[in-house]
Amino acid sequence: MRTSILLPLVKVTVLEDRALIERSGEVTLPQGATRLLVDGLPAVAVDRSLQAKLTGGMVTQASLRRSMRAVLPEALREQHTELARRGFEHEQALEQAQAEVRRLEVKRNLMQAARAEVLRAIAERTGAGEADPARWKEQLDTLRKEQTATDDALRQARRHEARLQRQHQQETRDILSRTERPEPTLDVRAELDVSHAAGGPATLTLTYLVPCAAWRPAYRAALRSTPEAATVTLECEAVVWQNTGEAWKDVTLAFSTARPTLGATPPRLQDDWLSLRDKTVREKQVVDVSIREEALQTTGEAGTTKAADALPGMDDGGEPVTLTATHKATVPSDGEAHRVALFAFTSPASSELVACPEQSPLVHRVARFDNTGPAVLLAGPVDLVREKGYVGRAQLKFSGRGERVKLGFGSEDSLRVSRQVDAGEEVARITGRRTRTQRVKLFVSNMGAKPADLAVEERMPVSEVEAVEVALLKDATKPAPTKVSEEGIVRFQLNLPPRSRQTVAFGFTVSSAAKVSGL
Structure with a gap:
């Protein structure tokens, strides 16, 4: 029987160049042997450092398993920002074109209503014997010119709107094709073979080392x-x-x-031979001395001095x-x-x-x-x-x-x-x-x-x-x-x-x- 679980991270011990991660949580186990799968581990976890403990039970085997999985990742931050900016600009331009089309349609309707009103006034005034052909002709010519100009502007606005609509759809397809391309992702899980005599709730603790800390x-x-x-x-x-x-x-x-990873093996012992010899004539006559600068090798107020080429670390x-x-x-x-x-x-x-x-x-x-x-x-x-x-x-x-x-x-x-x-x-x-x-x-x-x-x-x-x-x-x-x-x-x-x-x-x-x- 396989059981997949997630263990929360409870403690981290940070070392000089790595970290010891401890995950712990309560799990419910059946009686006898079972296999637990702990998901959500980092890809840099060190395999040989994995250790598992189970209260009231026994862990017979623990190992890390890695597998590749295809996911749909989000775009990179810079790419996502650039695509969002371009999409916003296209949406703004499309909204402006649509607003212009609506404005011209309203204007054309007003022109048609004004022409109908002039024709109604001509019929009423002619029946009443108050004809004014010159003024009516001037009004109809003015309305005809405005209506012709409005129709031309409306046709151009609709063509511009259709062009922006096609461009926006093409840009959207391009964005989806570039940002929703699957890429492989590494999943890491711990496989544990555990056994519990009576079954029931138990506390599982998992520890492992990770670099990059x-x-x-x-x-x-x-x-x-x-x-x-x-x-x-x-x-x-x-x-x-x-x-x-x-x-x-x-x-x-x-x-x-x-x-913990520094070598602790003692050095191999070798014979160290001491021999005596007589002093040379120069050694009997001359005492060689030199003046040197020396730092006091103590702690506290005087401090500790290290070699200039020593690797950076902690004292x-x-x-x-x-x-x-x-x-x-x-x-x-x-x-x-x-x-x-x-x-x-x-x-x-x-x-x-x-x-x-x-x-x-x-x-x-x-x-x-x-x-x-x-x-x-x-x-x-x-x-x-x-x-x-x-x-x-x-x-x-x-x-x-x-x-x-x-x-x-x-x-x-x-x-x-x-x-x-x-x-x-x-x-x-x-x-x-x-x-x-x-x-x-x-x-x-x-x-x-x-x-x-x-x-x-x-x-x-x-x-x-x-x-x-x-x-x-x-x-x-x-x-x-x-x-x-x-x-x-x-x-x-x-x-x-x-x-x-x-x-x-x-x-x-x-x-x-x-x-x-x-x-």
Whole structure:
């Protein structure tokens, strides 16, 4: 026995480049084995991903079947619009021609009635002895000319109407022949062999994967500052694209960073031989070093740095994350971006003005706050908003729950920093020790009418070998830095009065032995 049913779509789990569709509904089954046909599946459904579950029964076999069916499709949007416009123009012209024919027929009837009235007046006036042949002749000539002209115009109008009627019928046949031509359509259905011991109602659940679907996280951060405190409200949304051929209407949406198709096979183990050798004469005499730029590989405030040529994707910190929408949503199959709200939270924040003169002469408003939301923050774009409105867009790095987050909320136009660098090098004649000195001068200006507290950050190298020493020049560094981190970040805390200018001096030395090369 075959039974054809339609299962409603209840849940969609969107992955990084595909989606897991779940359909579920109640079916009434007879006792014993039967075959169910589930219609209305998309053409892009992956055959090997089909799974079926039946409460109170058993599914012994599940597969997808595809068949071609000829249908009468609607015209394409552009073609339909053009044909409708042409049909409307023909109908308007035909209606005008028909109205002109009716007008001329009415005029001809009026002319005939007027001629009959003149002839009746001639008979009555002649019998009464009031004949006026000249005036009657003039009236009859005028009516004859008008009636002849009306008859000619009526014949032309009828010919024009008949021509438009034939043209309209031909155009209608042409439109039907072009828009009602059958074309093949692919129907996809799931064939399930199920068995139910007692028969009756049961819940059938069908899941399958589809391509042509993707999602990425997006955020909106609003900074609100008061004299007492500052807060950051962070809203998380999922931007969804799908062109699977089926509309997701009023479904529960879940968004996952799992990659189920990535290879999980461990690599084959091979022997790794270690050998010892004596150092060469050059290796005993020379220490090779180099200066390199290195990004800190941490999460949270420092962020995570990827290679420039990495494929675009989602950064979830290495652990799959699943986020669920707060309400049911509808996503049509149009390939356009649709936003779905996930969660939002408000966290106390610390706000300060920070300048990094080596990177930019601008001073930025930076806020730091804890991730007090219900889930981790995936890497994604964030729209920045302050009291006066939208200030720009930044990139939010991956942050775990409770982790510190750092965001910049635009620049302060009233503050500027100018930077000058002076570098020199000395070599000791006896020992050959090389000392390179770098002095930096920062000119900080406050052109506004209000005082400002500003943090200025500079950096100095960090040595990883004993043959190279890096030291801060305390005498050449004024004012004294408030903090020097292990990564070489030197921080100055300044208080700038209105319309004032301050100078910050900063210097360091890099000293290396004579056997060091590469600097």
